[in-house]
Amino acid sequence: MSNFLFLFRGGDAARTEQSPEEMQEHMQKWGAWMGGLKEKGQLVDGLPLSKEGKVVENSGDVITDGPFAEGAEVVGGYLIVSANELNEAVEISKGCPIFEHKGNVEVREIMSMNM
Numbered sequence: 001m002s003n004f005l006f007l008f009r010g011g012d013a014a015r016t017e018q019s020p021e022e023m024q025e026h027m028q029k030w031g032a033w034m035g036g037l038k039e040k041g042q043l044v045d046g047l048p049l050s051k052e053g054k055v056v057e058n059s060g061d062v063i064t065d066g067p068f069a070e071g072a073e074v075v076g077g078y079l080i081v082s083a084n085e086l087n088e089a090v091e092i093s094k095g096c097p098i099f100e101h102k103g104n105v106e107v108r109e110i111m112s113m114n115m
Contacts, residue, residue: 001082001083001084002082002083002084002085002109002110003044003080003081003082003109003110004080004081004082004083004086004089004107004108004109005078005080005106005107005108005109005110006046006078006079006080006089006093006096006105006106006107007075007078007105007106007108008075008076008077008078008079008096008098008103008104008105009073009074009075009076009104009106010073010074010076010098010101010102010103010104011076011098011100011101011102011103012074012076012103013101013102014100014101014102015101026097026100026101029097029100033095033096033097034046034079037079037092041082042081042082042083042092043079043080043081043082044079044080044081044082045079045080046077046078046080046081047077047078048076048077049075049076049077049078051074052065053065053066054066076103080110081093086107086109089107090107093105093107
């Protein structure tokens with residue numbers, strides 16, 4: 001088994017147009033999806049990310065408020081999921097509720113650093 005990082009991008013525009021009831025219903029779908037992964041032993045960790053942050057560049061000489069990428073590019077959260085291989089992780093990602101809001105999931109294997 002390997003661990004895979006799911007990076008969630010986009011979908012914010014559709015979310016801001018939802019009523020509180022629609023937003024709660026959507027969040028319940030996230031909870032159900034993540035709960036199912038947890039029951040199967042596939043969910044390792046994951047949380048949403050704050051919209052505020054800083055971008056550090058040039059060895060810390062340049063620090064700016066950010067991220068200010070286009071809305072579809074901003075990472076809104078992550079999950080770490082356990083799967084046998086990349087294609088299995090991709091199949092798992094297809095159940096993500098972010099697709100209801102035209103967001104996307106980047107799936108990347110987490111490599112080990114043998115020190």
